[in-house]
Amino acid sequence: GESVGLHLPTLSVQEGDNSIINCAYSNSASDYFIWYKQESGKGPQFIIDIRSNMDKRQGQRVTVLLNKTVKHLSLQIAATQPGDSAVYFCAEKASGTYKYIFGTGTRLKVLA
Amino acid sequence: DAGVIQSPRHEVTEMGQEVTLRCKPISGHNSLFWYRQTMMRGLELLIYFNNNVPIDDSGMPEDRFSAKMPNASFSTLKIQPSEPRDSAVYFCASSQALGGTEAFFGQGTRLTVV
DSSP states (O other): OOOOOOOOEEEEEEEOEEEEEEEEOTTTTTEEEEEEEEEEESOOOEEEEEEOOOOOOOOOEEEEEETTTTTTTEESSSSSOOOGGGEEEEEEEEEEEOOOOEEOEEEEEOOO | OOOEEEEEEEEEOOOOOEEEEEEEOOOOOOOEEEEEETTTTEEEEEEEEETTEEOTTTOOOTEEEEEEEEEETTTEEESSSSSSGGGGEEEEEEESSSSSSOEEOOOOOOEEEE
């Protein structure tokens, strides 16, 4: 029979607009979080990270926000470009462990 | 640095055959991770090493899977015997420290078991 794969949520944005990708993490003991970008046929690529003692961190065109109260992480991409089209994953690491657990991912499509 | 290097990039094998995937981590990194990515289950951590020692292999699906890290610059993931449900993309990643820094991923090995 036909296999059912993970349903990847898709976010479509116009080129030049800002994108916000959300992630709900599961473990309140997680102390380190990473956003990765994965393009077709490639491995995940590091974008930005944040530790649990922070609630915001900015990079070049990207900002990560962490809300520990509701266990929510978001990635904001400013002035989205066609090259930003990819699948974006959040990953969490629990305090006292060394496992990076990945979320299911969000597909970002940039419309010209 | 060339980054994490995996070989082969693609592997097609028949059910029952032994498959060996190879990884060269970034020089100076002392932690190494093996992940499997499928449409059904996403990115799963199989096993990770610190200073060449396996720390946690609880993600290894079954005894058919084994991983070794004989030295700081080389690791293998072996599947014997392979089955069609093992078809996936297998990624190796390395990091400078165990936890607290980002892991750098290789390009992956796409395994197809027919």
